[in-house]
Amino acid sequence: MATGDSTRHATIEDVARAAGVSRAAVSKVLRGAYGVSPDMRQRVTTAIKELGYRPRVSARGMRGATYTLGIEIPDFTNHFFAQIIDGANAELAGTPYQLIIAPADPVHPEGYRAIEALADRQVDGLVAVSPMVSSAWLEDLAPRIPLVMLGRHDENPQRYDTVVGDDDAGTQLVLSHLLELGHRDIVHLTLTEDITKCQPGTPHEIRLRRYQETMVEAGLADHVRVVRAEPGRHEAYKAAMALLESADRPTAIYAAHDETALGVLHAVAELGLTADDVSVVGYDDTDIAGHPQMSLTSVNQSGMEMGARAIALLLERIAGRTSPRRLTIAPRLVVRDSTAPPRQQESSSAHRQASTD
Amino acid sequence: MATGDSTRHATIEDVARAAGVSRAAVSKVLRGAYGVSPDMRQRVTTAIKELGYRPRVSARGMRGATYTLGIEIPDFTNHFFAQIIDGANAELAGTPYQLIIAPADPVHPEGYRAIEALADRQVDGLVAVSPMVSSAWLEDLAPRIPLVMLGRHDENPQRYDTVVGDDDAGTQLVLSHLLELGHRDIVHLTLTEDITKCQPGTPHEIRLRRYQETMVEAGLADHVRVVRAEPGRHEAYKAAMALLESADRPTAIYAAHDETALGVLHAVAELGLTADDVSVVGYDDTDIAGHPQMSLTSVNQSGMEMGARAIALLLERIAGRTSPRRLTIAPRLVVRDSTAPPRQQESSSAHRQASTD
DNA sequence: CTGAAAGCGCTTACAG
DNA sequence: CTGAAAGCGCTTACAG
Numbered sequence: 068m069a070t071g072d073s074t075r076h077a078t079i080e081d082v083a084r085a086a087g088v089s090r091a092a093v094s095k096v097l098r099g100a101y102g103v104s105p106d107m108r109q110r111v112t113t114a115i116k117e118l119g120y121r122p123r124v125s126a127r128g129m130r131g132a133t134y135t136l137g138i139e140i141p142d143f144t145n146h147f148f149a150q151i152i153d154g155a156n157a158e159l160a161g162t163p164y165q166l167i168i169a170p171a172d173p174v175h176p177e178g179y180r181a182i183e184a185l186a187d188r189q190v191d192g193l194v195a196v197s198p199m200v201s202s203a204w205l206e207d208l209a210p211r212i213p214l215v216m217l218g219r220h221d222e223n224p225q226r227y228d229t230v231v232g233d234d235d236a237g238t239q240l241v242l243s244h245l246l247e248l249g250h251r252d253i254v255h256l257t258l259t260e261d262i263t264k265c266q267p268g269t270p271h272e273i274r275l276r277r278y279q280e281t282m283v284e285a286g287l288a289d290h291v292r293v294v295r296a297e298p299g300r301h302e303a304y305k306a307a308m309a310l311l312e313s314a315d316r317p318t319a320i321y322a323a324h325d326e327t328a329l330g331v332l333h334a335v336a337e338l339g340l341t342a343d344d345v346s347v348v349g350y351d352d353t354d355i356a357g358h359p360q361m362s363l364t365s366v367n368q369s370g371m372e373m374g375a376r377a378i379a380l381l382l383e384r385i386a387g388r389t390s391p392r393r394l395t396i397a398p399r400l401v402v403r404d405s406t407a408p409p410r411q412q413e414s415s416s417a418h419r420q421a422s423t424d
Numbered sequence: 425m426a427t428g429d430s431t432r433h434a435t436i437e438d439v440a441r442a443a444g445v446s447r448a449a450v451s452k453v454l455r456g457a458y459g460v461s462p463d464m465r466q467r468v469t470t471a472i473k474e475l476g477y478r479p480r481v482s483a484r485g486m487r488g489a490t491y492t493l494g495i496e497i498p499d500f501t502n503h504f505f506a507q508i509i510d511g512a513n514a515e516l517a518g519t520p521y522q523l524i525i526a527p528a529d530p531v532h533p534e535g536y537r538a539i540e541a542l543a544d545r546q547v548d549g550l551v552a553v554s555p556m557v558s559s560a561w562l563e564d565l566a567p568r569i570p571l572v573m574l575g576r577h578d579e580n581p582q583r584y585d586t587v588v589g590d591d592d593a594g595t596q597l598v599l600s601h602l603l604e605l606g607h608r609d610i611v612h613l614t615l616t617e618d619i620t621k622c623q624p625g626t627p628h629e630i631r632l633r634r635y636q637e638t639m640v641e642a643g644l645a646d647h648v649r650v651v652r653a654e655p656g657r658h659e660a661y662k663a664a665m666a667l668l669e670s671a672d673r674p675t676a677i678y679a680a681h682d683e684t685a686l687g688v689l690h691a692v693a694e695l696g697l698t699a700d701d702v703s704v705v706g707y708d709d710t711d712i713a714g715h716p717q718m719s720l721t722s723v724n725q726s727g728m729e730m731g732a733r734a735i736a737l738l739l740e741r742i743a744g745r746t747s748p749r750r751l752t753i754a755p756r757l758v759v760r761d762s763t764a765p766p767r768q769q770e771s772s773s774a775h776r777q778a779s780t781d
Numbered sequence: 782c783t784g785a786a787a788g789c790g791c792t793t794a795c796a797g
Numbered sequence: 798c799t800g801a802a803a804g805c806g807c808t809t810a811c812a813g
Contacts, residue, residue, distance in 0.1 A: 076568065078806060089784040094808055102782055124545045125485035126806035129789040133482070135545065137524075143509050144711070149500040156500075156527045165541045167494075168525040170513045184522045188481045188492065188545075211433065300711065329715065336716040354501070354657065358686065359693040360717050435790055446800040451792055459798055483790035486805040 077118040085114040097122060098131075128189040136164050136381060137185035139178055139195040141171045142298070145326050146353040147370045148196065151217065154374025155194065162382070164191070171197075179204070186212055192381040194374075198262065198269035213384035215377045220268040228380045230394045232368035234270045237398035238277035238321075241348050241366060244400055245319050246285055248408045250346060252317040253282065254292045256306060256327055262298070271323055274350070278321060292317065296327065303330025311338055311345065318345060318409035325349035325356055328363055332405065342407040352401050362404035368396050434475040443471035454479060455488075485546040493521050493738060494542035496535055496552040498528040499655070502683050503710040504727045505553065508574065511731025512551065519739070521548070528554075536561070543569055549738040551731075555619065555626035570741035572734045577625040585737045587751045589725035591627045594755035595634035598678050598705050598723060601757055603642055605765045607676040607703060610639065611649045613663060613688060614680045619655070628680055631707070635678060649674065653684065660687025668695055668702065675702060675766035682706035682713055685720055689762065699764040709758050719761035725753050 079097075083090045088107055095103050096111040103111075114120070124133050138155055140148045156166050167190070169181040178197030185193055192213040202221045208214060209226035219229050245253055255278040257263055263272040275293065282291045296306035303322065310317065311334055322328035328349030335345055349356055352367035376394050383392075436454075440447045445464055452460050453468040460468075471477070481490050495512055497505045513523050524547070526538040535554030542550055549570040559578045565571060566583035576586045602610055612635040614620055620629040632650065639648045653663035660679070667674065668691055679685035685706030692702055706713060709724035733751050740749075 079808095080806080090807080091784060091809085092782095095783095098808085104782055107782080121540065121544055123485075123806055125482040125490070126789090127808075128480075128482035129486065129791090129806080130808040131789095132808095133545075143500075143506040143513075144503070146501070146503070149506060152500050152527060157530055160530055166527060167541075167545070168527070170509060170523060170525070173514055173517055183478065184524075187478055188490075188524070329712075332717060333715055355686075355712055358690055358718075360689060361715075436792095437790080447791080448793085448800060449798090452799095455792085457792095461798055464798080480790055483805090484792075486790080486807090487792040488805095489792095 077120040079120075079122065081118055082111065082114045082120050085118060086110040132191050133189050134163050134165060135188070135190045136166050136378070137188070137190035137193045138166060138168050139171065139181040139185060139193070139197060140168060141176055141178060141196055143170060144299075145324075146355065147325065147351040150353070150370030151196070151374035151377075154369075154371035154376075155378045156374075157371070158375040158378040164382075182208070192385050194377045194381055198271075213381055215381045215384070217373055217377055218270050220270075220273060224391050224393075226389075226391065228377075228384065228392045228394070230373050230377045230380065230396065232270065232373070232396045233398055234273040235277050237350065237366040237368065237400075238274045239281060240398060240400040241321050241350075242278065242281045242285075244364070244402060244406065245321070245346065245348065248319075248346065248406060250319040250409050251287055251290050252292075252315070252409075253278075253287075253290065253319045253321060254294055254310060254317040255279075255321045255323075256294045256296060256303065256310070256331060257323045258327075259295050259297055274321075274323065296330075298326070300326055300330040300333070303327040304333045305330075307331040307334035308337075311335065311340065316345065319348070319406070320345060321348050323350065325351045325353045325363065325365055328365065328405075329355070329361075332361065332363065342405050343410045346406040346409070348406060352399075356401070356403070364403045364406040365401055367399045367401050372396060434477040436477075436479065438475055439468065439471045439477050442475060443467040489548050490546045491520050491522060492545070492547045493523050493735070494545070494547035494550045495523060495525050496528065496538040496542060496550070496554060497525060498533055498535060498553055500527060501656075502681075503712065504681065504683075504708040507710070507727030508553070508731035508734075511726075511728035511733075512735045513731075514728070515732040515735040521739075539565070549742050551734045551738055555628075570738055572738045572741070574730055574734055575627050577627070577630060581748050581750075583746075583748065585734075585741065585749045585751070587730050587734045587737065587753065589627065589730070589753045590755055591630040592634050594707065594723040594725065594757075595631045595678075596638060597755060597757040598707075599635065599638045599642075601721070601759060601763065602676045602678070602703065602705065605676075605703065605763060607766050608644055608647055609649075609672070609674040609766075610635075610644075610647065610676045610678060611651055611667065611674040612636075612678045612680075613651045613653060613660065613667075613684055615684075616652050616654055631678075631680065653687075655683070657683055657687040657690070660684040661690045662687075664688040664691035665694075668692065668697065673702065676705070676763070677702060678705050680707065682708045682710045682720065682722055685722070685762075686712070686718075689718065689720065699762050700767045703763040703766070705763060709756075713758070713760070721760045721763040722758055724756045724758050729753060 079090050079093050082093045093111050096108050159166050169185050171178050172180040177199040182195050194215045196217045206226055214227035216229050257275050258271050263275055279291055296302040320331050322331050328347055331347050349363050349365035352365040355361050356363035356365040436447050436450050439450045450468050453465050516523050526542050528535055529537040534556040539552050551572045553574045563583055571584035573586050614632050615628050620632055653659040677688050679688050685704055688704050706720050706722040709722040712718050713720035713722040
């Protein structure tokens, strides 16, 4: 009766009273700070348990830390991002930090909104996948909050870290593979321009540029062909259908990523075609690529590892590091059944190869 | 020089000073509350823009709302949950609420930790997918925070809402389909007991029970066979391999959900078997099930819709409703190529069927 | 080692 | 319509 109804949540004041100590003392025990006698710690711990006390994060956030790390992700239906979260979450196990994830606003998918939402919530650190946000804006945000960006090839970030795949090398692997198989008519199915045309070079922009350069270097400048589709499997499917039903069907398609590649494979299967007719390569090597019924050749850049590394860098920053770091994840091509030598070709190089064997 | 460095983030005090009004006035404009003259609103709005002011959510949370809704999800790699988030996020577009997602702690996947983490952060409402959490604990939590649970068949929740698929009807659809095709050796591949053995009846427990009952009703009590696997595609694959390589291979497998079914299909493909040898049915009808290369027969219960409905119920609760509601999503069987009549059988019923045609 | 006091940036009654 | 004051539940210097 004294303190009121027990439905009300206990506060630090309640704990202090129950333990016969000051609020400051409870706070210290809570944070494992120095300067608490074993006896006092004991009494406080007991009181906390008895009252089922849990500190309000909002209140802590007013002065100190929220023990919350935020991650912004543009799209949940893409399995690659799920892997990143998984890796990040695993890396956080055993630390006092809680991960919260903010999905990009469907209306404003660039990421500004979601990142701001996280910053407004006073997260102690932030990792984001936002190729379309300007680096100047990030430099402006970074002094207020430790920041690690995924998949950004920014020239020279001053105040935040980056974890990137080597999209240049990955694309090189893809094209070497296709060229070795004897392909010449290689189309690159990428995303819409708003995604490939950002300043620092988004992953998709780099893949596109490297595709063009490599084709030219291989003497296939005439065969450079870029097709674009909105993000999403179904959009990729539609674009691929148009492409595959057109007069000059390519013998190979290098898709922007697995999500796109799955749409392409959908079209390929629906038209009764096989890898002999048109080879398909993806990027990300998501779980489904390895399924025997899909067997998609793809570039692995381990989303799990990217997520884990990003968190590791973030924890370093929170611990005090201020100099910027960049981590590059090496790509690895996983060859599967979705790629094969092109069927019967007028291509002289393919003939040479065949007769040389 | 007067106010200090401009790097410091503006507070409500700064805005009030710049607009020449009180902090209370700024607060009212912020929340669109009554009792502000158009002129004052104008001046405040201008000041907010000029200063780039954004209210700190922690501070708001101390007294009022955080405009944050939380959602707890046990597993990000399962596409069904991604769809739920997508649906929830879409439903929130245009409202002042921001969605944040907390992944379950990998070490304590039951969900208590993640839900508490969200509650500690003062979210204005919470939706969770936690079959293993006790309903008593939820009743205890609910008075403090509006709560909607997904996939819980609790008897009679008093203080929270539920959105569930009709797992009973869904299972009935699956078995009717398989029985009509002529299958008798139907195995149910479900998850480990800790997931199916919770009190109120988890979705998987209901699918399991309904499977057993329907088999008995069909006179196939002798054919009831339940196999269990840890969650995850790879675990399902291993269990399926053992099952398919055993002496008495079933002709059909009803998998706990698509994630499991994909593992089964992996084994089926690897052993060079087809749907004629062993039919496979999943649950959730995730995107990949509809891919022509997968073509998995599955029960659709629309994760998008479940997520959207859950948010709609939550907003009602936040608006004041206190009476509990339950929403049931009707399942729909989508028949694809992964199911077919069993090949050549000694089964008399199969013979009857064949000769009757 | 311990505690009293100030303060974080908002919102909420309550007067005017 | 407007504002002064109290208060939300913590943490942080600062004395003792």
